[in-house]
């Protein structure tokens with residue numbers, strides 16, 4: 182997975198569809214990221230934080246009992262064991278360090294379910310930066326615990342009160358804030374989406390997942406690689422991170438898994454939202470529609486532009502799973518391996534479980550993007566009659 186072209190596009194997707202006033206800020210960010218990413222001092226500083234603060238490298242776990250149950254060899258990349266419980270820490274540490282290097286003292290971020298807001302608040306606390314998180318008013322009511330976590334970490338949480346008062350409105354508010362405060366503020370965007378350079382930069386900050394995983398697979402598989410690499414797709418950052426370690430290997434199949442109720446690649450059409458051109462869920466009037474799934478972390482109506490590109494090239498394929506399949510996978514991994522997954526990566530597991538006959542005898546690497554602690558309250562209700 183290479184760089185986008187000079188206009189920030191992956192094929193026909195991506196780009197920079199923003200008001201004139203934001204262009205200089207995006208150009209400055211692009212220049213600063215390029216210089217930081219090429220600077221061994223910056224890379225060292227980030228690698229040290231990833232190791233000593235976030236707990237990297239994350240292990241690769243072979244699932245013996247699950248493999249016996251499904252008839253294929255299942256390996257998990259354990260992003261759930263990172264500090265704060267998911268892959269998101271890779272991106273926020275990278276962006277917070279970059280912001281500091283650019284002389285910024287304040288971070289703004291958007292959050293839907295609250296996980297990216299908590300991760301950004303964590304990085305801001307670590308580096309002594311001010312932090313303001315925009316969160317849809319509706320989401321704030323649904324995710325009280327994460328609102329409290331952010332405040333505990335010293336961040337301010339501001340409700341987005343426009344539109345549907347959910348994630349897509351929080352993104353708009355964060356961008357509006359950034360336009361007015363760019364002098365001292367960095368917009369810490371949470372996935373491989375938005376205007377260039379974000380989709381590329383965020384993927385580069387998550388590349389560590391794929392680099393580690395490919396070396397760990399070679400060590401485990403006598404120099405070989407898995408047949409299939411799969412990850413859940415909301416905006417697509419954890420998937421882009423793990424895919425980046427395998428995309429140049431033509432024999433490795435890449436499978437992104439979306440919720441059936443938020444399948445931007447599966448059911449969307451190309452459109453423009455949040456500064457990028459990509460596949461999007463739209464209604465009959467071309468309005469961006471709401472995504473709905475059991476997992477709040479995957480409720481994004483769009484998808485990162487590089488995934489749209491990989492889909493149009495046929496390099497990756499995108500499958501959809503239902504909430505019911507996700508619940509079964511959540512229980513299955515808990516019972517066979519003693520690992521309670523977050524509902525997001527349970528989507529990837531649900532696809533593996535459904536595709537077990539296609540996968541028979543093959544090796545599948547699943548990106549375990551996060552742990553299930555945050556979801557057990559919700560699942561206690563869902564599983565009330567079953568357990």
Ligand SMILES: *Cc1c(COP(=O)(O)O)cnc(C)c1O
Nearest residue numbers: 372415416417418419525550551
């Ligand atoms: C936020 C989140 C996701 C969805 O984000 P992507 O950008 O699609 O990776 C997936 N898994 C977990 C555990 C998350 O917290």
